[in-house]
Amino acid sequence: MDFLDELESMAQVAIQQPQQLDEIDSDDIKRWQSLFGYTYTQAVQKIQEHRTDLSRLLVTDSHWDIVCVEKEAQGYDKEAYEHSCSLAARTSMAVPQKAQGKASKPSFYLLKLEGPFSDVAHVKSAARLLETPPEFSGTDDSGEPTIFCKVSADTKEALLNYLSDQGTQFQPTFVRYSKAEKDLSSWSAYPTLGIDATMPQYRVNSMDDSRLLPSQNQYPVWYFFYGTLGDPSVLKRLLGCEPSYRPASVARATLKTWGGKYKALVESFDDKKEVQGQAFLVENLDQEHCLQLYETDKYDVVRCEIQLNDKKLKGLTFRFIGDVDP
Numbered sequence: 001m002d003f004l005d006e007l008e009s010m011a012q013v014a015i016q017q018p019q020q021l022d023e024i025d026s027d028d029i030k031r032w033q034s035l036f037g038y039t040y041t042q043a044v045q046k047i048q049e050h051r052t053d054l055s056r057l058l059v060t061d062s063h064w065d066i067v068c069v070e071k072e073a074q075g076y077d078k079e080a081y082e083h084s085c086s087l088a089a090r091t092s093m094a095v096p097q098k099a100q101g102k103a104s105k106p107s108f109y110l111l112k113l114e115g116p117f118s119d120v121a122h123v124k125s126a127a128r129l130l131e132t133p134p135e136f137s138g139t140d141d142s143g144e145p146t147i148f149c150k151v152s153a154d155t156k157e158a159l160l161n162y163l164s165d166q167g168t169q170f171q172p173t174f175v176r177y178s179k180a181e182k183d184l185s186s187w188s189a190y191p192t193l194g195i196d197a198t199m200p201q202y203r204v205n206s207m208d209d210s211r212l213l214p215s216q217n218q219y220p221v222w223y224f225f226y227g228t229l230g231d232p233s234v235l236k237r238l239l240g241c242e243p244s245y246r247p248a249s250v251a252r253a254t255l256k257t258w259g260g261k262y263k264a265l266v267e268s269f270d271d272k273k274e275v276q277g278q279a280f281l282v283e284n285l286d287q288e289h290c291l292q293l294y295e296t297d298k299y300d301v302v303r304c305e306i307q308l309n310d311k312k313l314k315g316l317t318f319r320f321i322g323d324v325d326p
């Protein structure tokens with residue numbers, strides 16, 4: 001947001017200011033106590049701070065019209081909802097950008113349901129889990145239909161210890177579950193290629209801000225491909241359809257390699273840096289899931305601005321998060 005946009009946003013907030021800040025309705029105080037756990041004094045102070053903060057996040061009337069029925073049922077009015085959005089945004093903005101090459105993600109595995117672990121109930125009991133692990137349908141090495149469940153590395157260790165204690169010779173089948181993470185914030189621009197979302201100039205000031213696009217579950221959605229996914233034979237094998245590409249590029253990015261041969265798109269904070277590739281419209285979650293599994297957890301999904309001919313589109317791409325070749 002540039003300086004003039006910032007001033008306009010502050011002016012819109014100022015117009016909505018109540019004339020007498022000292023007179024806070026008792027219902028408002030009770031509402032904030034109930035919703036946010038404030039004491040009476042804290043609620044009064046927070047309401048006053050909110051109403052005098054000209055730089056606060058502004059919920060537009062159009063956005064409030066969409067969510068008001070749900071939020072009013074939860075006890076919110078528009079002002080309290082604005083405050084909750086501001087709290088969530090500050091929490092999200094406090095999360096630092098992921099350090100390239102320093103990523104340390106928890107490992108997950110797909111466990112084939114068979115033998116002592118013939119269903120998820122047995123898995124839950126053996127590993128002493130609080131929740132039942134999710135199931136997935138798939139095929140084994142012989143192409144036969146098989147049911148798997150997803151477990152963490154800690155759960156895997158607990159299951160192996162359980163088998164050891166039982167004195168059984170059964171060998172469970174674990175398959176490494178490696179998937180590119182997609183976790184798009186609904187309160188900030190994080191994660192966006194080549195942008196530090198904690199910087200003031202990239203702060204989101206409205207729930208209608210275009211920096212929040214694409215959203216986590218928005219489909220269809222444009223993706224930028226730069227490596228093997230730009231090969232139509234690869235994409236056809238993954239998605240089972242004839243791919244339709246469009247020449248495109250993304251800024252604030254550069255290409256490296258990892259493993260001596262694989263292309264790795266990493267971000268650059270230089271606006272002049274760009275990478276040429278292909279744009280592809282991903283139609284649904286199933287297609288996206290296939291792409292995430294193909295790229296593995298050495299990548300994550302980030303927002304980006306795709307240059308397509310003479311126009312720019314809000315889209316996504318796979319950013320490498322491992323160690324690149326020197």
